[in-house]
C-alpha cells in the first residue's frame with residue numbers, strides 16, 4: 001500500500017502524499033495533462049488521476065459508472081467498522097437524492113445569510129487578538145479559527161469546543177489519511193460525541209439542525225439515527241478543513257501580491273469575484289470515485305473496482321478552459337471553476353463557504369491592508385484530500 | 398434577450414444568483430430558475446451573459462433577440 005520511494009515517473013507512479021506534490025502540485029499537473037492526461041499509480045491502494053477539466057467534468061456527471069461509495073483518496077482496509085457512512089457524500093442515487101434534500105435547506109443562500117453577523121463579529125474578534133502584535137499566523141490564528149465556530153453555531157453544538165473539533169477533523173482527514181490508527185482513534189471520538197448529541201436532542205428537542213434532521217421523514221418513516229449521525233459527521237468534517245484551507249491559501253497569496261491586495265482594498269466590491277479566482281487557483285479538495293462497471297475515459301480503459309481521484313484542483317488549472325490558467329487574475333470575470341465539485345454532489349456547503357471566505361478577506365483587508373510572509377520557507381502545507389497552508393506567519397507592514 | 402435556466406441541469410452552485418440576483422429565482426433548496434419568461438431587461442445583458450459564462454453546469458442559455 002504505502003510506498004515511500006521517491007517518485008521517478010509521475011505518469012505511472014504518482015504519489016499524492018509526496019512532499020513536493022503537496023507543496024507545489026501545479027507543474028506536475030501541467031506535465032501530466034500534456035503527457036498522459038489520465039495517470040495511474042499503484043500507491044495508496046491504486047488509483048487513476050485525470051487532470052483535464054473535460055474528463056473530470058464527464059466523470060462527475062456519470063454517478064452510475066463512477067460511484068461515491070468510496071471517496072477518500074487513500075482508503076482504509078474494509079472501511080469504517082461502525083457501519084456509519086457519510087450521506088449524501090458517500091451516497092449514490094437514489095439514496096443520494098433524498099439524503100441531499102434533507103440538508104440543502106440549511107445551506108441555501110437565504111439560510112446562510114443568518115450566519116453573516118456572527119461571522120463578521122467572529123473575524124473582528126480574532127483580528128483584535130493579534131493586530132497590536134504586528135504579526136500573526138494567518139493559517140492557525142485566523143483561517144483555522146473561523147469554520148469550526150460557524151459550523152458549531154449551525155449544528156447547535158458548543159462553539160467553545162472548536163479547538164477540539166479542529167483536532168478531531170485533522171485526525172480523520174489530514175494526519176489520519178496515511179495512518180489508520182490515528183484515523184480510527186479520532187473517528188471514534190467524533191462518533192461518541194455525535195451519538196451523545198443525537199441522543200440528547202431525542203430527549204430534549206431544540207430549534208437546531210440536528211433536531212430537524214431527527215424529525216425528518218423519508219417515505220413516511222423517520223430517518224434512521226445512524227443516518228443523522230453520518231450526516232452530522234459529514235457536515236462537521238466537510239466544513240472545517242476545506243474552508244480553513246481556502247481562507248489560508250487566499251491570505252498566503254495576498255501576502256505575496258501587493259497589487260492584488262491594493263486592488264481589493266480600493267474596490268472591496270470585487271472581493272466576491274476574487275474569492276472565485278482564489279478558489280479556482282488554490283482549490284483545496286480532491287475526492288475519489290469507484291468504477292462500477294468496466295469503462296473507458298478519454299481512451300483510457302478502467303476496470304470495475306478501480307478508483308479514480310477527482311482532482312478538481314487540477315481541472316481548475318486546465319489551460320483549455322482557463323486562459324492563463326497558471327496566473328491568478330484577481331478580477332477574472334469568466335470562471336466556471338469546479339472547486340466545489342460539479343454534478344449531483346456539488347458542495348452542499350458552498351454558499352456558506354463563500355460567505356465565510358468573503359467575510360474573512362473583507363475583515364482582514366479592512367484592518368490589515370498590507371502584510372507579507374514573515375519567511376516564505378517556513379510556510380507548511382497539508383495535502384492529499386484537502387490542500388492548504390497549516391502554518392503561515394505574516395508580518396503587518 | 399432572454400436568459401433561460403435549464404432546471405434539469407442546475408445543481409445549485411448559485412453563481413448566477415451572485416452575478417444577476419434580479420434575473421434568478423432561488424428555491425428553498427438552493428436551486429435556480431429564471432424569473433418570469435427569462436426576458437433580460439435593458440442594461441442587464443452583460444450580467445446575464447456573465448451568469449451563463451460562470452455556471453459550472455452550463456445550465457444557462459442566452460437567447461439573443
Ligand code: HEM
Nearest residue numbers: 088089238239242243246285287340341345347348349353
Ligand atoms: C471552500 C470550502 C469548501 C470546498 C472547497 C468544498 C468542496 C467540496 C467538494 C469538491 C465536494 C464534492 C464532493 C464530490 O464530488 O465527491 C463537496 C461536497 C460537500 N460539501 Fe463541501 N467544500 C467546502 C466547504 C463546505 C462546507 C462549509 C460545508 C458544510 C458545512 C460543506 C459540506 C459539503 C457536503 C455536505 C457535501 C456533500 C454533497 C453531496 O454529496 O451531495 N462543504 N465539497
Ligand code: SF4
Nearest residue numbers: 407408410411413452
Ligand atoms: S450557476 Fe448554474 S448550476 Fe448554479 S444555480 Fe445558477 S444555473 Fe444553477
